[in-house]
Amino acid sequence: MSAPLAATAWPDVPQGALVLVPLGSTEQHGPHLPLSTDTVIARAVAERAAGLLPGRVLVAPAMPYGASGEHADFPGTVSVGHDVLRVVLVETVRSLASWARRIAFVNGHGGNAETLRTAVVALRHEGHDVGWTGCEVPGGDAHAGVTETSLLLYLWPERVAMERAGPGDLRPLSAIMPQLRAAGVRAVSPTGVLGDPSRASAVQGRSLLGELAVETAGRIGAWDVDDTGRLVR
Structure with a gap:
């Protein structure tokens, strides 16, 4: 059973809970998608994955800012950078660990991965049971392409301006x-x-979201953490 942490009263928060923390960004996603695309996807994947996991799983409020410096030339982008993001991730886990048994970050922005690796490895050395996983689609395109646009057409269609959607750079990342x-x-x-x-x-x-949720739930359920703090299957 899953529940949103923000909507839960403190007496109803179980000791030793598993907490999923969606991690997104506020950055440009082409002329047709909202700046919150990564956050919307990370939240949706975390919520769906939580519903597939056994026991009581809490989904924390999504973190809307990340390391997005590569998008800084586009208006609307807000990046806190790697150093600040690392501190936020570390302090978030230290706080959650006072009552949560295990914490998993569900990351929607590839630019956050470097910081997640350093932060989660350091936290695990401190003794915290924490890991992270991403929302990557095998074979999907890199940014604001068919993958993310399809997910937003399903999750938030009123914020997708398909009349502006057109091909960008098609080379592999x-x-x-x-x-x-x-x-x-x-x-x-x-x-x-x-x-x-x-x-x-x-x-x-809709199909992509289902696949991402199943994959994410499988990684969290197996809880096999590699040397970068990432959950693997």
Whole structure:
């Protein structure tokens, strides 16, 4: 059984609970998707995964800011950077650990992964039972393409402007990563899109969300943590 932590009164919070913490971002997602896309997806995946896990699982409020410096050239992007994000993650777990048995971050923004690795490894060395997992779709495009657009068409269709959706840079992420790291997303895609959102649909989004929830629940349920703090299957 899952429950939102923010809607729970303190006497109803079970000692030794499993807590899922969605981690997103506030950053550009092309001209057609809202800035909160990663946060919306991370929250939805965490909520669906929690419902698939046994026992009482609490879903914490989603963290809406992350390390999004690569999107800084686009208006609306808010990035707190790796250093601040690391402190927030560490202090969040230290606080939760006073009553929670286990904490899992469900990450919706790839740019947060570096900070998650350093923070979670340090926390595990402190003795906290914490891990993290991402919302990646195997074979999915990199940013604001068919994958994320399909998910938002299912989760929040009124905030998707499909009339603005068009292909961005279609090269694999590995091919553009050096330029992206050096100069940011705008240097490789003036619209901020990495992929082709024009092929997206709500039907695909519903299927993708189900797959992500099953995969996330499987990783959390197995609780096999690698040397980067990531949950693996």
